[in-house]
Amino acid sequence: MGVYELLSSKEDARKGSPLCEFNGFLEDYLETIADEDENKDVLSEVFGIDKDVKIIVNLRMGISRESISNQIIRYKDIFKLEDKAVVIPYVLYAKNDKEEKALILVGGDYIYAKGMYYSLTEPGSEFQNSKNDIVAMELTDKDRVKEVYSQLFTKRAGQIQRDLDRRHFNNYEESFAHALELSDGIRSELEEKLENTEEKEELIRSCISRWFLIKKFTYVQYMVDKTILNTKFAGNVKAQRNQAKQNADNIRFVSISDMWRGKLEKPVSEEIQPVVEAPESEVAEEA
Numbered sequence: 001m002g003v004y005e006l007l008s009s010k011e012d013a014r015k016g017s018p019l020c021e022f023n024g025f026l027e028d029y030l031e032t033i034a035d036e037d038e039n040k041d042v043l044s045e046v047f048g049i050d051k052d053v054k055i056i057v058n059l060r061m062g063i064s065r066e067s068i069s070n071q072i073i074r075y076k077d078i079f080k081l082e083d084k085a086v087v088i089p090y091v092l093y094a095k096n097d098k099e100e101k102a103l104i105l106v107g108g109d110y111i112y113a114k115g116m117y118y119s120l121t122e123p124g125s126e127f128q129n130s131k132n133d134i135v136a137m138e139l140t141d142k143d144r145v146k147e148v149y150s151q152l153f154t155k156r157a158g159q160i161q162r163d164l165d166r167r168h169f170n171n172y173e174e175s176f177a178h179a180l181e182l183s184d185g186i187r188s189e190l191e192e193k194l195e196n197t198e199e200k201e202e203l204i205r206s207c208i209s210r211w212f213l214i215k216k217f218t219y220v221q222y223m224v225d226k227t228i229l230n231t232k233f234a235g236n237v238k239a240q241r242n243q244a245k246q247n248a249d250n251i252r253f254v255s256i257s258d259m260w261r262g263k264l265e266k267p268v269s270e271e272i273q274p275v276v277e278a279p280e281s282e283v284a285e286e287a
Helices: 003-008 026-030 040-050 068-073 077-082 110-119 130-135 144-153 158-169 172-196 200-222 226-232 237-248 256-261 280-286
Strands: 023-026 053-062 086-095 100-106 134-138
Touching: 003 053, 003 086, 003 100, 003 130, 003 226, 026 040, 026 053, 040 144, 053 110, 068 134, 068 200, 068 237, 077 200, 086 110, 100 110, 100 130, 100 144, 110 134, 110 158, 110 172, 110 200, 130 134, 130 158, 134 144, 134 158, 144 158, 144 237, 158 172, 172 200, 200 237, 200 256
Parallel strands: 100 134
Antiparallel strands: 023 053, 053 086, 086 100
């Protein structure tokens, strides 16, 4: 089943499902949102390109305990959240006579978009076989959303994604430095908001899901980089995996228990554990 069929099968809140708020034609969704909605203009531009495009709004995504990369990352707090804590704001999807394509649109930083892509398409997921038909980008780059959507059926998804990568980072080291900044920014947000918000639970859920996505990006982005594998590790996947884990471990966070208690003094990382030994075939798929 292709990505269009998979996404079309998801029921939305109109049918009593908690999985997503809306799933249907973009034309119908545009009629439900106010003109003042900050994203209406860019979505309308996409509709101008493709009158048959469909959209899923706020798709809740489960995180797999069995995923090799998630076992290596070992960010256990993500599994303490109920109701599929990671939410994809928009997924646009369409098909023609030969192909089915999807575009993930995420508010905020590009790293979150890539983290969602890696989680949605990881080995063992229902979208694993569609990973070459999905592109992810940040919704805030509104001028580029229309351009990228128009390329979905004319360029390979991997090429589009690599072009987006290069727009944001010259190399992995730059992306890792930015990931560390994002992580520190979440901690600063907690210090500013935690004691004064009436929506403490939602703030904590948001912080945990973002820390997870940063860790996911940091680990998998390193593992998929064949240049790093060949130039830095001479093809030794195990050595690359060890370094990828160390990178993910360097994304510091505040534990869920400390957030609830309001103790933000010490950012922590998960306790050091041996790297999970994944079969080389699985490592290749993850990468």
